[in-house]
Amino acid sequence: MSTDEPPVPRTRAEMRAAREAAAREAEAREAEAREAEAREAEAGEAEAGEAEAREAAAREAEAREADVTSRGSLSEDGAADRDDTHGVPPDAAPSPEPRVYSPPPPATTDRPTPAEAPPRNRRFLVALGAVLGILVLVGAGLGFVSLTQGPRxxxxxxxxxxxxxxxxxxxxxxxxxxxxxxxxxxxxxxxxxxxxxxxxxxxxxxxxxxxxxxxxxxxxxxxxxxxxxxxxxxxxxxxxxTPSSSIFLLRRDADGDDTIFRTDLTGENAVPVYAADKINDFRATSTQLVVSVEEDEGSKLLVMKRDGSDPRELKLPGDGYVGAIQVSDRGGYVGYSYSDRELSDTEGRASVLVTQSLSGDDDPVVTEVGGKEANIFVWQFVPDSSAVLFIDFDGALSLVDRSTDAGVQSLGLATTIQGISRGTYTAIVERLDGSVVELNLTDGSEQPLAASNPDYGTATTITPYPGGTLRHVVARDENGIPSGQAIITVDDEGTAIPLVEVGPTDSILQACASPSGQYAAVVIAPDLTDNPYDRMLLPLPEKMETHLLDLRTGDEIVALTGFDASWCQTAPQF
CATH class of the missing domain: 2.60.40.1220 (Immunoglobulin-like)
Structure with missing residues (x-):
């Protein structure tokens, strides 16, 4: 009989202790795997796949070990039960029924495994490629539309x-x-x-x-x-x-302040913009008003916004008087005739031409001819430039441009400057022999001004506008006494049509056209026998009316109280 001891079966307590030890060991391994995963996640997305692989391997090992432990435990439990209950030796115990073991599912995480999804950098590259592809398609589509539809x-x-x-x-x-x-x-x-x-x-x-x-x-x-x-x-x-036109007018008041007001062409929406005791003259640019105010000590020259706000005074050459104000909107200059208050046979300046910037940033410049300050009889700014055309007291016609260093250009002799056409650089000038010519200011060439058809005679003033001229003519009786006056429109072909006519009791003081030649403003002093002149530096009848007319139809639009329309380049001259 053999003396070998049979295997001693473990008790239930021993088997439970073994199972708990195995479970603790598995939990420790799982915790270690999770810590490894966290460290690898912090190292970067590039190592995520490797960490997940290690975690999967750890779970698989755990599952296999748990399976082995479970199978051993089941066998030992069965033997112990049989021993405790029946006292049957192990070698005599029947074989237990086979059992199928299903391993627990692996623990889930929020991160997909390498087999389930590509890394994040790969997803970014795919998305970027898709966006670039869409942009290429859109650009190609727009290019195709441009090629098939032409420019837009x-x-x-x-x-x-x-x-x-x-x-x-x-x-x-x-x-x-x-x-x-x-x-x-x-x-x-x-x-x-x-x-x-x-x-x-x-x-x-x-x-x-x-x-x-x-x-x-x-x-x-x-x-x-x-x-x-x-x-x-x-x-x-x-x-x-384009918007509807508006116009500035000056209304003098012998008993109160003079007023510059702005109105539309109906005359129903007049708005005062500036008032002073004695306004001698004013001019308007597209953004500003230039106003000459007469005082006991002399003149003041003010520049302000078109609504009369922010007035500021320009420096004058001295203490004196200002007249014949004009502006160069394009050049940003104001020009005027200046005379010192204190004049004598040997001292003081009389009727010198002064130009200066509307900004007031420079000093006034007195025009010189041959190195001497010139006394000016009449002058005008050339439209759309900073050039000045003038006639001195000797009858010399000259041109000077503030924007160049060309100096004074001599253009012969003349008695008056009728006007200068916009956009053509052509002046209408009366020569010493009485002939009226169209003078090209760029090359000095000239040609006679064509007579009108019908011929209404010699005009006292001629005001050019785009498409024609306004001509002021005076009818006289056999004794040479004025019997009537009229403003005639003459187009570029010479066709003449009467626009305004007055009788011998009234007088036409001024006529000028709107910038485009669409309208005309004609200043009339009614009933001269009962219409006294004021006592201003530029004396004018106390009552004056400005008639606005449509030059295309000849119809009168409205008659307004006042004069010196902002459409006019110069004030009335007498």
């Missing part, structure tokens, strides 16, 4: 309010692509108005050489415009509407 306007720049007051305003078109060369023949403006063209790249600039009509819709078309890279042609079209 993307932006229009225009200042309609400025366009009715000054020449040289622009419409600037910007297109979606660079354009091939554009000729002026491709451009039309309706209603027709003269213009110049400046086009380059994606921009097309159309400069109007004369002011535009008010309350009018203008349409600009550029036919057969093509892209610089080819493709179909198209017609570029844009429209804009």
């Amino acid at each position: 306007i993307t932006e229009v720049q225009v200042n309609p309010e400025q366009a009715i007051e000054t020449s040289g305003s622009r419409v600037i078109l910007t297109t979606n692509q660079a354009l091939s060369a554009i000729d002026e023949s491709q451009v039309t403006v309706e209603p027709a108005v003269p213009f110049t063209l400046d086009a380059a790249g994606r921009g097309v600039g159309i400069r109007f050489t004369v002011p535009l009509d008010d309350a009018t819709e203008y349409t600009v078309r550029i036919a057969d415009a093509t892209g610089a890279g080819g493709g179909p042609s198209t017609t570029l079209t844009t429209s804009f509407t």
Whole structure:
């Protein structure tokens, strides 16, 4: 009989202790795996896949160990039960029924495994590639549309309010692509108005050489415009509407303050903008008013906004008097005739021409001829420039431009300057022999001013405007006494039409046209026998009316009290 001891079965307490030890060991391994995962996550996304693989391996090992432990425990439990209950030796015990073990599912985490999803940097690259692909498709689509539809306007720049007051305003078109060369023949403006063209790249600039009509819709078309890279042609079209005109007038009051007011062309919305005891003269630019105020010690020259606010005084050459104010809107200058208050045969300046900046940043400049201050009989700013045309007391006609160093240019002898056309640099001048000529200020050439048809005789004043002239003519009886006066419109072809006529008791003091030649302002002093002159530096009848007329139809619009319309380049002269 063998003396070997049979295997001693473990008690239930021993088996439970073994199972608990195995569980603690598994939990420790799992905790270690989680800590490793956290360290690897902090190291970066690039190592995430490796940490997850280690975690999966740890769980799989745990599951296998748990399976082994479970199987051993089941066998030992069965033997112990049989021993405790029946006292059967182990070798005599029947084999237990086979049991199927299902390992517990692996613990889930928020992070997908490497087999489930790509790393984050790979997802970013995919998204970036998709966005770039969409942009390429959109760009290709837009390019295709441009090639199939031709150029289009993307932006229009225009200042309609400025366009009715000054020449040289622009419409600037910007297109979606660079354009091939554009000729002026491709451009039309309706209603027709003269213009110049400046086009380059994606921009097309159309400069109007004369002011535009008010309350009018203008349409600009550029036919057969093509892209610089080819493709179909198209017609570029844009429209804009100019605002209604307004006008400034001066109303003198013998018993109170003189007032400058602004009104529309109906006369129903007059608004006073500046008042003073004695306003001698004023002029208006597109942004400012220049006002000459008469005081006992002399004149003051004020510059202010168009609503009369923020007045500031300009420095004068001395203590004296200012007259014949004019402004150069484009050059930013004011000009005037100046005389010292204290004059004698040997001292003091009389009727010298002074120009200075409207900003007041410079000192007044007295015009000189041959190194000496010149006494000026009559003068005018050349429209759309800073040049001055003047006649001195010797009858010499000269031109000087503040913006250049060319000096004074001599243009012969003359008795008066009737006017200077906007946009043409052409002056209407009366020579010493009485002939009236059109003088080209750029080259000095001249030609006789054509007579009107019918011929109304010699005009006392001639005021040019775009498309024609306003001519003031006086009818006289056989004794040479005035029997009536009239303002005649004469177009560029010479056709003359009477616009305003008055009898011998009234007098026409001034006539001027709106900047575009759409309207006319005619100043009439009624009933001269009962209309005394005031005692201002520029003496005028106390009662004056400004008649506004439509030059296209000849119809009168309204008659307003006042004179010195802001459309006029100069004040009335006597």
